[in-house]
Amino acid sequence: MDIQNIKQRFGIIGNSHALNRAIEVAVQVAPTDLSVLITGESGVGKEVFPQIIHHFSSRKHGKYIAVNCGAIPEGTIDSELFGHEKGAFTGALSDRKGYFEVADGGTLFLDEVGELPLSTQVRLLRVLETGEFIRVGSSKLQKTNVRVITATNVNLPEAIKENKFREDLYYRLNTVPVRLEALRNRKEDIVLLFRKFAYDFAEKYRMPAVRLNEDSKHLLMSYRWPGNIRQLKNVTEQISIIEKERNISATTLQHYLPYSGEGDQLPALVSNKQEENTFSSEREILYKVLFDMKKDMNDLKKLVLDMIQNQEEGVEGVQPEHVQLIQKLYDNSDVSITSPTPSAPSAQNHVQPTPSPYYEEKHDDHIQDTEEFIEESLSIEEKEKELIVKALEKHKGKRKYAAQDLGISERTLYRKIKEYDIKH
Numbered sequence: 001m002d003i004q005n006i007k008q009r010f011g012i013i014g015n016s017h018a019l020n021r022a023i024e025v026a027v028q029v030a031p032t033d034l035s036v037l038i039t040g041e042s043g044v045g046k047e048v049f050p051q052i053i054h055h056f057s058s059r060k061h062g063k064y065i066a067v068n069c070g071a072i073p074e075g076t077i078d079s080e081l082f083g084h085e086k087g088a089f090t091g092a093l094s095d096r097k098g099y100f101e102v103a104d105g106g107t108l109f110l111d112e113v114g115e116l117p118l119s120t121q122v123r124l125l126r127v128l129e130t131g132e133f134i135r136v137g138s139s140k141l142q143k144t145n146v147r148v149i150t151a152t153n154v155n156l157p158e159a160i161k162e163n164k165f166r167e168d169l170y171y172r173l174n175t176v177p178v179r180l181e182a183l184r185n186r187k188e189d190i191v192l193l194f195r196k197f198a199y200d201f202a203e204k205y206r207m208p209a210v211r212l213n214e215d216s217k218h219l220l221m222s223y224r225w226p227g228n229i230r231q232l233k234n235v236t237e238q239i240s241i242i243e244k245e246r247n248i249s250a251t252t253l254q255h256y257l258p259y260s261g262e263g264d265q266l267p268a269l270v271s272n273k274q275e276e277n278t279f280s281s282e283r284e285i286l287y288k289v290l291f292d293m294k295k296d297m298n299d300l301k302k303l304v305l306d307m308i309q310n311q312e313e314g315v316e317g318v319q320p321e322h323v324q325l326i327q328k329l330y331d332n333s334d335v336s337i338t339s340p341t342p343s344a345p346s347a348q349n350h351v352q353p354t355p356s357p358y359y360e361e362k363h364d365d366h367i368q369d370t371e372e373f374i375e376e377s378l379s380i381e382e383k384e385k386e387l388i389v390k391a392l393e394k395h396k397g398k399r400k401y402a403a404q405d406l407g408i409s410e411r412t413l414y415r416k417i418k419e420y421d422i423k424h
Contacts, residue, residue: 013193016181018186019189023049026049034175034176036053038177041153044182050066062106067080067111068112069113074117077120080098082135085138086137088137112154113151114164121165127144127148128173197232205240205241216250238256286384399414
């Protein structure tokens with residue numbers, strides 16, 4: 001029987017390589033009695049594969065029982081699986097056969113096997129190894145011949161590390177592994193599944209089937225589908241019932257996709273090189289500080305030159321608050337600029353420009369070129385060293401406070417001091 005016929009028989013939709021490979025493995029292992037462990041996220045369709053294995057096995061005429069271990073309370077799981085004797089516990093009014101006894105000669109599918117309590121895991125391991133079990137409240141040993149297939153969305157190796165799952169049971173169940181990929185890794189199957197569900201719901205609710213345009217198809221395939229096929233089916237049903245327009249646009253579709261923003265679909269790149277990331281971040285901060293400082297300096301220079309030009313044209317003198325800005329500009333030079341006083345004559349109110357490296361003064365006392373500046377060094381290492389030296393001088397060599405002022409860690413500051421051979 002080829003794969004396409006198997007898909008039609010069991011209602012499987014999709015043509016991805018991962019799906020076809022999983023079906024091939026299931027068919028190959030079916031004639032044996034080996035234990036099969038089916039893994040994959042919730043909603044990927046794990047429950048179909050035990051049916052395929054049972055159908056192509058020698059037990060296909062025996063009973064097939066599917067048990068959701070996660071849905072049975074911990075206090076009654078042993079009774080459900082292995083049965084109990086009358087009076088074994090409160091409420092045990094009569095003898096009861098368990099699933100292992102009822103499915104004798106057939107197949108037992110244990111879904112969500114990762115949810116089993118440790119005490120039940122011990123009992124299950126014994127059945128798998130010897131075919132023997134004991135009912136709850138009994139001392140009589142019983143035999144069973146059952147093919148056990150299990151499935152889980154739990155990461156069992158991680159559960160083993162956390163002592164939530166027995167390692168010996170894991171290897172006993174995982175004789176033949178079948179891995180089902182998440183829907184986001186089967187992008188070529190998403191549109192096919194939507195179309196199948198749309199026609200099914202159209203027939204069920206007696207209405208025209210919804211259709212997707214190219215943009216909505218692209219959105220459908222780019223979405224992460226955390227709920228996998230189950231979520232896709234749910235979304236298709238909602239759209240089929242609610243939307244009057246049968247041609248679905250990307251805008252309409254987006255309303256039915258929770259967390260459908262682009263940021264939720266992009267993988268996060270995580271780097272373990274924390275020190276490099278820290279250093280890179282510090283460099284970016286220093287770059288920003290330096291360029292902001294350069295911009296402020298240029299603004300101040302233009303302010304000074306504009307005010308000097310205005311005074312030469314007879315405009316009233318420099319405002320007191322502007323003098324403070326000008327003084328800041330020349331803090332590192334020998335130039336001293338004082339605020340003009342109202343009692344001084346108008347001719348004395350002029351700020352006398354001292355020759356500065358930031359502009360050229362000609363013999364006619366007019367500024368010819370206000371944009372001709374001496375080229376400043378933009379070496380990040382020099383600027384970084386200069387900032388560190390100033391911070392250390394400001395805090396009298398105390399690295400802790402200097403590091404806080406610079407916005408970096410004390411450890412990073414110590415490394416920088418050694419790197420630049422700064423004496424303090």
